[in-house]
Amino acid sequence: MRIGALKLKAQLYCGDALAMGPGKADLLEAIAREGSISAAGRVMGMSYRRSWLLVDEMNRCWRDRLVETMPGGGKARGARLTDTGATVLAAYRALETALADATTGETLATLDTLLRTEPLSPATPLSD
């Protein structure tokens, strides 16, 4: 999530597994919109295998799975968010909003004032 010069990343872990993050949230939204894991992966530029593995990881991290697949053959089988999936996605987006709101204070303004628009050119390394 970008807020001017600030890049914020919120990730939820279940043990060492990434349960939710920016990419997985985008994938959930794409699945809800496209109605299938393969179509969602395609619009996000990832392979079916990759998108399937991300969905599987999410499904294993939460008390209920976030995505359910519907009967049907092949890669084109339908998929949709479960109620838990919709709840987790909404809560994650709300968390991102709360984080963004937390940056509206004076602190980020202080940093923004001091930050250049573009960096100066690299200096010659100090000689030893």
Place this chain on the structure above:
Amino acid sequence: MRIGALKLKAQLYCGDALAMGPGKADLLEAIAREGSISAAGRVMGMSYRRSWLLVDEMNRCWRDRLVETMPGGGKARGARLTDTGATVLAAYRALETALADATTGETLATLDTLLRTEPLSPATPLSD
């Protein structure tokens, strides 16, 4: 920054250059404590060249440099934070605190309730 299952990362960019982030803030703190770039790099397990390049990148991203080196020979030359360096470091830490405070609401509690402690084992990939 870890808050239970949540990992938060705040990065400030100047163009494509990373002006401040968790690692650079830690390096600034180490320089303030150790009094030299090489000693700070050493306690953080990085080479002198690596720590010098990170300092140089920071110095080029802000209106004033964050670290100044003191006269003296070789890698052991002293270094300290400028006033701007101390200001930026404090503002970055304050931003992290504001972000952490923003996660104390109901949203993270909702997510925490639904999250498993450990993920289930990977499933057998769906056959195509």
